Amino acid sequence: MAIPERLPREIPNPRQMLEKKIASHEARIAVMGLGYVGLTLSVELGKVGFSVTGIDTSARKVDLVESGKSDVQGVSEFEVAGLKAVGKLTATRECDVLDETDVVVVCVPTPLNKTRDPDVSFILQACETIKDRLRCGQLVILESTTYPGTTQELVLPLLEESGLKVGRDFFLVFSPERVDPGNRVYTITNTPKVVGGITPSCAEIGTHFYRQLIGEVVSVSSTQAAEMTKLLENTFRSVNIGLVNEVALMCDRLGVDVWEVIDAAATKPFGFMPFYPGPGLGGHCIPVDPHFLAWKLKTLNYNARFIELASEVTRSMPGYVVEKITDALNEHERCLKGSNILILGVTYKPDVRDIRESPALDILEMLQEKGAKVSYCDPFVDHLQTETLDLKGVTLNEKSLTESHCVVIVTHHSDWDYEWIVKRARCIVDTRNATQAVSGKKDHVFKL
Ligand code: SAJ
Numbered sequence: 488m489a490i491p492e493r494l495p496r497e498i499p500n501p502r503q504m505l506e507k508k509i510a511s512h513e514a515r516i517a518v519m520g521l522g523y524v525g526l527t528l529s530v531e532l533g534k535v536g537f538s539v540t541g542i543d544t545s546a547r548k549v550d551l552v553e554s555g556k557s558d559v560q561g562v563s564e565f566e567v568a569g570l571k572a573v574g575k576l577t578a579t580r581e582c583d584v585l586d587e588t589d590v591v592v593v594c595v596p597t598p599l600n601k602t603r604d605p606d607v608s609f610i611l612q613a614c615e616t617i618k619d620r621l622r623c624g625q626l627v628i629l630e631s632t633t634y635p636g637t638t639q640e641l642v643l644p645l646l647e648e649s650g651l652k653v654g655r656d657f658f659l660v661f662s663p664e665r666v667d668p669g670n671r672v673y674t675i676t677n678t679p680k681v682v683g684g685i686t687p688s689c690a691e692i693g694t695h696f697y698r699q700l701i702g703e704v705v706s707v708s709s710t711q712a713a714e715m716t717k718l719l720e721n722t723f724r725s726v727n728i729g730l731v732n733e734v735a736l737m738c739d740r741l742g743v744d745v746w747e748v749i750d751a752a753a754t755k756p757f758g759f760m761p762f763y764p765g766p767g768l769g770g771h772c773i774p775v776d777p778h779f780l781a782w783k784l785k786t787l788n789y790n791a792r793f794i795e796l797a798s799e800v801t802r803s804m805p806g807y808v809v810e811k812i813t814d815a816l817n818e819h820e821r822c823l824k825g826s827n828i829l830i831l832g833v834t835y836k837p838d839v840r841d842i843r844e845s846p847a848l849d850i851l852e853m854l855q856e857k858g859a860k861v862s863y864c865d866p867f868v869d870h871l872q873t874e875t876l877d878l879k880g881v882t883l884n885e886k887s888l889t890e891s892h893c894v895v896i897v898t899h900h901s902d903w904d905y906e907w908i909v910k911r912a913r914c915i916v917d918t919r920n921a922t923q924a925v926s927g928k929k930d931h932v933f934k935l
Contacts, residue, residue, distance in 0.1 A: 501624035501656055502688055505589055509626075509696050512536035514589040519613045521548045521578060524630060524664040525594035526559045530566050531675045533575035535700045540588065541578040552578035560668045560840060585620040590696060592628045593617075594664065598775065605634055605779045607641065614645045621649040626658045626692055629710075632717050632776050634783035637661075638710035643685055654686030660693035661710040663717030669839050679703040683713025721776040722794060727762045728773070729797025732804055735764035735935050746920040746934065764935050766897050766918040767804040767846025769835025774798075774844045805849035808935070809857070811916050812893055815933040819914055821892055824858035829891035831883065831908070832898025833865045840867045847897040851876055862887070866900065888912050896921045 498504065508514035514537060518529045521543040529539045529552075543549050551558055555568030570576035585591060595609035610631055617627055627646060629638050638661040643653060651657050662682045667673060680701045684690030690706050697704045707713050731749070738745035745764055753761040768774045777798070781791040813823050833847035834840060842848065847863070852875050854861045863871060864883040871878045881887045883903070888894060894912040899905075899921035909915065909925045915932045922932050 498623045502658070502692060505624045505626060505658070505692060506695055508589050509692070509699060512699065514696075515587055516540070517542055517585055517588040517591045518594060519543075519591065519616075520594035520596070520609075520631070521545070521552060522594065522596065523559045523561075523668045524666050525592070526552070526557060526562050526567075527666050527668075527675055528592060528594060528630070528664075529576055530562055530570060531700050533570040534566065536575070537699075538574065539570075539576050540584045541576070542580070542582060542584065543578065544580060546580060549578040549580050552576065561670070561674075582616045582620065585617060586622070589624065590626045590628065591617055592630055594630045596771075597631045597633050597779070599778055603778055605782050607633055607637060610637065611641065611645070614642050618646050618649050621646055621651055621657055623651065623656045626660070626689075626696060628693060628696070629659075629661045630664045632663060632721075632772070632779065633714060634779040635711040635714040635718070636783065637714060638683075639685065654688050658684070658686075658689040658692045659710075660684045660689050661713040662693060662697065663713060663720075665720075668841070676701055679705055681705045681707055681713050681716050683707045683710040683716075685710055715780075718776055718780040721772050722780055724762075725768065725773050725777045725801075726793050726797040727760070728765075728768060729800045731762040732764045733800045736800075736807065739935070744934070746923065763920070764918075765804065765846070766808045766850060766935075768798075768801045769843065769845040769847075770841065771843050774801075805846045805853060808846075808850050808895070808897070808916065808918055809853045811918075811933055811935065812854070812859075812895060815893055815914050815916050818933075819892070823854070826859050826892040827890055828854050828859045828861050829881070829887055829894045830861065830863040831865075831894060831896045831903070832900055833863050833871055833880075834867050834898050834900075837898055837900050838867075838902075842868060842871070845898070848873055848876065850895070850897060851878070862891075865898070866902065883908075885911060 516532050516537045516539045518525045518539060519542045521541045529541050532539045541552055555571045557564045557567045593613045595613050598606050600606045629642060643659060653659050660682050662680060665678045680697045682690055682693040682704055684693055694704045694706050735745045749761050752759055777794040781794045784791045816823055816826055830847055833845055834842050835845040851861050862881045863878055864881050869880050888911040893914045895916045897918055899919040905922050906925045909922050917932055917934045920934055
């Protein structure tokens with residue numbers, strides 16, 4: 488593929504040229520990062536007629552797309568293969584395609600590092616690559632969740648090292664991803680999209696771009712506002728989950744059923760939104776995003792107390808579940824050590840494949856350390872391998888249930904028959920109130 492000469496520094500009207508290409512869907516798109524955000528976005532862009540090239544450092548991810556497959560829940564292989572067949576979607580590990588693209592969307596991971604500080608190295612690597620190939624008339628979008636100031640303070644200076652000027656030669660926006668893998672109600676196209684630009688013209692072009700595939704696009708005044716919007720969304724969730732976990736600990740001491748109390752409070756049609764206690768906080772967003780905000784505020788000498796406190800409470804939940812298991816076994820004159828414990832559900836939430844940050848991993852580790860004989864069952868996870876765990880999943884059947892001294896419902900997948908489980912297990916710790924609807928004898932079921 489011949490690499491065209493860079494466009495000259497000055498072209499008559501980069502913005503007008505770009506807007507026309509976007510409006511006609513002739514704009515060529517590059518999406519950097521083919522995870523749940525990048526691949527989902529690439530497919531939706533291809534479906535409205537753009538030609539999209541996905542760029543990923545993982546040969547496995549590139550090969551999957553090139554062979555018309557998908558490893559992302561909610562992205563159909565039929566759609567990937569179809570777009571591939573008509574040349575609307577390709578994938579590559581090489582970045583020279585950036586010489587020919589008009590819009591580049593960065594959807595790379597932003598994990599926490601070992602000291603739980605933000606790791607923006609993937610963003611910087613992607614932007615270094617973009618800088619080397621930046622041309623007049625290009626729109627660069629950052630979607631990766633990050634702390635307020637990243638786009639303005641890190642990405643912009645890097646891109647302007649090219650000698651091109653933002654708002655005149657190229658355009659730069661931040662637009663938070665709102666992809667919820669497996670959510671059949673809210674998809675990219677019907678979830679409002681927030682856009683913040685470095686300059687007004689950046690915001691206008693970014694809005695113009697997303698309006699090609701999303702019904703509602705909300706423009707905010709800056710990239711910092713857009714970055715902060717995302718962090719507020721997920722900090723709101725994290726803090727409320729922390730609060731309701733503390734309410735569960737309070738209700739336990741009061742001898743009150745926390746689930747009954749939440750359901751009763753949820754009858755209030757205004758001013759209340761139910762959250763539910765659980766074994767801890769998993770996933771790639773909620774446990775991570777608020778710490779981006781807390782870290783940034785620390786650099787500004789501010790301690791984000793709610794974030795830290797909610798995180799502290801929620802991080803104590805796996806240990807609380809192990810206490811519940813110990814108490815439940817005591818009711819059956821058994822100690823934890825040497826008991827067969829079956830964990831039902833190890834993914835971070837129901838009906839997904841993802842085990843990232845799953846509290847089930849902490850619970851399994853703690854039980855093993857205390858000498859319990861642990862096994863797990865999860866239809867989405869055949870084999871559980873982490874730094875400290877190496878377990879093959881067992882089948883949920885009469886045998887695995889009756890041989891267990893305690894069955895622990897950690898992730899309540901929809902397909903399980905909880906009535907059948909309650910009837911066969913001799914002792915159950917239910918961390919999700921999954922057995923709520925089961926009638927009949929339940930004095931062997933212990934809830935959070
Ligand atoms: N959790 C609780 N109690 C609750 C809700 C969740 O313990 O009341 C736990 C879950 O078990 C899980 C963790 O919190 O371990 C995260 O659950 P989540 O429902 O927030 O699911 P995520 O991590 O997939 O969050 C995503 C986010 N979406 C984006 O960032 C684009 C989040 O903003 C969404 O609100 C959430 O999906 C959603 O609503 O599904």
